[in-house]
Structure formats: structure tokens, C-alpha cells
Amino acid sequence: MSGEAEFRRIAADIRRRIQAGEWAPGQALPSRAAMGSEYHVHEQTIRLAYDLLRRSALLDGQRRRGVYVAHPPAMxxxxxxxxxxxxxxxxxxxxxxxxxxxxxxxxxxxxxxxxxxxxxxxxxxxxxxxxxxxxxxxxxxxxxxxxxxxxxxxxxxxxxxxxxxxxxxxxxxxxxxxxxxxxxxxxxxxxxxxxxxxxxxxxx
CATH class of the missing domain: 3.40.1410.10 (Chorismate lyase-like)
Structure with missing residues (x-):
């Protein structure tokens, strides 16, 4: 699987886990290193997945300071x-x-x-x-x-x-x-x- 397809697949799975309630709004996600070990990928791939989810407003926080589940946007x-x-x-x-x-x-x-x-x-x-x-x-x-x-x-x-x-x-x-x-x-x-x-x- 290509690197781009891999981080998009991981982002989709993290989105699924958030929607299933594994992490609540405001709760921090594991570090890139920890998630990299869990998904058996380099932590740079996790960074790309986190960045994608941050752009979609599902995650919030600074790249070097950890990320957390964003509170739902106003409709x-x-x-x-x-x-x-x-x-x-x-x-x-x-x-x-x-x-x-x-x-x-x-x-x-x-x-x-x-x-x-x-x-x-x-x-x-x-x-x-x-x-x-x-x-x-x-x-x-x-x-x-x-x-x-x-x-x-x-x-x-x-x-x-x-x-x-x-x-x-x-x-x-x-x-x-x-x-x-x-x-x-x-x-x-x-x-x-x-x-x-x-x-x-x-x-x-």
C-alpha cells in the first residue's frame, strides 16, 4: 500500500474509533510513537493522519504538543x-x-x-x-x-x-x-x- 493510501486508511480508522466513542471530545490521543507502534507504521505516517484529521476539524491541538478530539463544530x-x-x-x-x-x-x-x-x-x-x-x-x-x-x-x-x-x-x-x-x-x-x-x- 502506498504511503498516501496508508495514512488515509489510518485516518479513516481513527475517525471510526472516535465516532465509536473510544476517545471523547477534549480527550488527548496517544502520541505519534504509540500510534505508530499500534498501526505498525512510522510515526511520520501517524503525523500525516493526524494532520488530515486536524484539517477536517475532528482533531485539535498543536503538532508538537499532542492532539485531542475536537468538540463538535456549531451547525x-x-x-x-x-x-x-x-x-x-x-x-x-x-x-x-x-x-x-x-x-x-x-x-x-x-x-x-x-x-x-x-x-x-x-x-x-x-x-x-x-x-x-x-x-x-x-x-x-x-x-x-x-x-x-x-x-x-x-x-x-x-x-x-x-x-x-x-x-x-x-x-x-x-x-x-x-x-x-x-x-x-x-x-x-x-x-x-x-x-x-x-x-x-x-x-x-
Missing amino acids: RTLTDVDAKWPYDSETTDTRPHAATDELAGRLDVPVGILLQHETVECLEPGGRSAMLVTSWWRRRRRPHTSVTAELGVVPLTEEQAHALGLLVDSLAYRVMRTRLDPHGAPVETADLILPLDRWTIRLS
């Missing part, structure tokens, strides 16, 4: 898919994309036509990623007067998981938001990716 509730994010955000990708079959259908444009695009990482006040918003539109952004939304659940891609500090294939809500002009024609569409462990959805 947010999404009620307005078009609301402005109230905290900091970072635009992480603005490369144009050719319209896939799905995007062409959502925007009512020909398949393959070049679309403008951006991915925005919405951050909590403490700096942790809360959700990802990826938007597509044609030519320039235009005003909208109404919004439609469709809710589903999807596994995270590797890129999404890395941004959100979660394991690949973790499940997340996917809200497909489409903005419409006064005539009901789509002017922009977006995927809002919200981790299941950080959000509840209440759309009216």
Missing part, C-alpha cells in the same frame, strides 16, 4: 440559497470551462460553448472552510430576479475534499442554484457544496 442552517456569505471568502479558480451536457441544460446554451466560471471557498470566522460555491455563466454576469434550487447529496471529489479538510468520498449536500432573469431565462448556475457534518438544509 449552520441554510435557508436562503441566494444569501450573501457574511464572512470572508477566497476565490480559488476562475478558469473558463466548456459547457458539459448538464451545464448546457441548466443554462440553456449549446454543449461545448465556453462559460465563465469561478469557485469560491466560504470561510468561517476562524478560517475553516464552510462551503464551496462553483458558478458558471455566459459572457458577463447579468442581474437576476429569481432563483431556483435543487437539493441532492454527492461524494466529494479529491479537490473538494482537500479544500474542505475532509476525506475523499465523504458525503456533502449539493445545492444546484440557478439564477433567472425577469423572463425566467437562466443567467447563472452554481453548485453549493456543504459538508453534511456542518450544515442542515431548510429550503422553503
